[in-house]
Amino acid sequence: MNKSLLIIKREYLTRVRKKTFIISTILFPLLYLGFIFGTAYVAKKSSKVLKVAIVDSSGVFDRGMIARANMQDSSSVLELATDKRDSLVNHFDKMDYDGYVIIPATAKDSLHDLTMVSDKNHGISSIYGVRNKLNGIWSNINYNKLGISEQQRAAIENSKLELNEKNFNDEKADSGLASGIGYVAGFLIYFILLIYGSQVMMGVMEEKTNRIAEVMVSSIRPFQLMIGKIIGIGLVALTQFLLWIVFAVIIYNITKASGNSNAISAVMGEVDKTLSNINVPFILVCFGFYLLGGFFFYSSLFAAIGSAVNEDMREAQSLSAVNEDMREAQSLSFPITLLVIFSIGLMAPVIADPTGDLAVWASIIPFSSPIIMMARIPFGIPGTVPWWQLGLSMALLIGGFFLTTWFAGKIYRTGILMYGKKPSWKEMMKWAFRK
Incomplete structure (x- = not known):
């Protein structure tokens, strides 16, 4: 021993x-x-802010809504394009856009699927940012159609439920x-x-x-x-x-x-x-x-x-x-x-x-x-x-x-x-x- x-x-x-x-x-x-904080910092710094043109054929999107959405969320920049679709497509490489989204004329009645067209693939987080911002704008448009006030919108948003898990065998879980x-x-x-x-x-x-x-x-x-x-x-x-x-x-x-x-x-x-x-x-x-x-x-x-x-x-x-x-x-x-x-x-x-x-x-x-x-x-x-x-x-x-x-x-x-x-x-x- x-x-x-x-x-x-x-x-x-x-x-x-x-x-x-x-x-x-x-x-x-x-x-x-x-490594942990550095990875998060690099990811944050390297994430690109996409500038996306909105070609609205329906007339339901307005500059005020888009401007407010840009102020609330800086992860992407949306801009209501003045050019027509054909002009934008033909001269896209000369414009300062990362992509464009066509809002069809049928959006006056309903809108479900949109496509962002660009000259290269972007990261999924950037695409999600653009999607979430468009969803927010579209929700506001529908609220206006239904005559729902700002106070009512806030009440609806604040009424979302949070589900927290509690283990009765271990309350600290x-x-x-x-x-x-x-x-x-x-x-x-x-x-x-x-x-x-x-x-x-x-x-x-x-x-x-x-x-x-x-x-x-x-x-x-x-x-x-x-x-x-x-x-x-x-x-x-x-x-x-x-x-x-x-x-x-x-x-x-x-x-x-x-x-x-x-x-x-x-x-x-x-x-x-x-x-x-x-x-x-x-x-x-x-x-x-x-x-x-x-x-x-x-x-x-x-x-x-x-x-x-x-x-x-x-x-x-x-x-x-x-x-x-x-x-x-x-x-x-x-x-x-x-x-x-x-x-x-x-x-x-x-x-x-x-x-x-x-x-x-x-x-x-x-x-x-x-x-x-x-x-x-x-x-x-x-x-x-x-x-x-x-x-x-x-x-x-x-x-x-x-x-x-x-x-x-x-x-x-x-x-x-x-x-x-x-x-x-x-x-x-x-x-x-x-x-």
């Missing part, structure tokens, strides 16, 4: 003292936030908020599984290449060496996660304390309101469990792959040999990586229907439960996720870890001291079930 603790200590201290760990711990949250938390938690576990799982594989390959493993297995069993490496790197991942939580709390408190302006106070008020609607401690505990459980489940398999990658040590220093090893490692680890990718692919339909059969089974099966169960938990327990499902999922994940560890340990025991032969999955299965 003391030898395993030494391996854990060595793996942990070696990695947390590296500059890459410190830099990634600080930069990842900043890059993640920058909020579908929109739960979806956002589910996506963030799922993607974080996805990235951590792949990044740190690959670190386990690369660490085993490095020790094997440098003959360190041969020295270590002379005084410690290969299984203890593998478990020590997995737990050590797992603690590194947990440390990084806890540091991210600390940074988030510090930034939150600093922002809240310095919120002198009304805008900042309003934003922080919304954040407090949002946090009050979720069980933050419970979600964090579950996240930590599924993060470590998923890591231990997959990293043992990555360790087995790392031990099975072989090279002729006489050629270990050549660049071609190193590249060949990397290709071999990627080839052998692809089925494992595919399971993680498959799990993240299931997340969208699960969040759309968190109580469906797909969501239930995918959150219980060990290979997908770390990502899928964390996508379901924010929707509420025991309302959306019954306690028995959560307990069964956790129990099977723990059992799955022991099973994959046993399986990987059998491969690791044989592969860590084998050189010069490139095994296949078929050969590794023989190692695993060899007595």
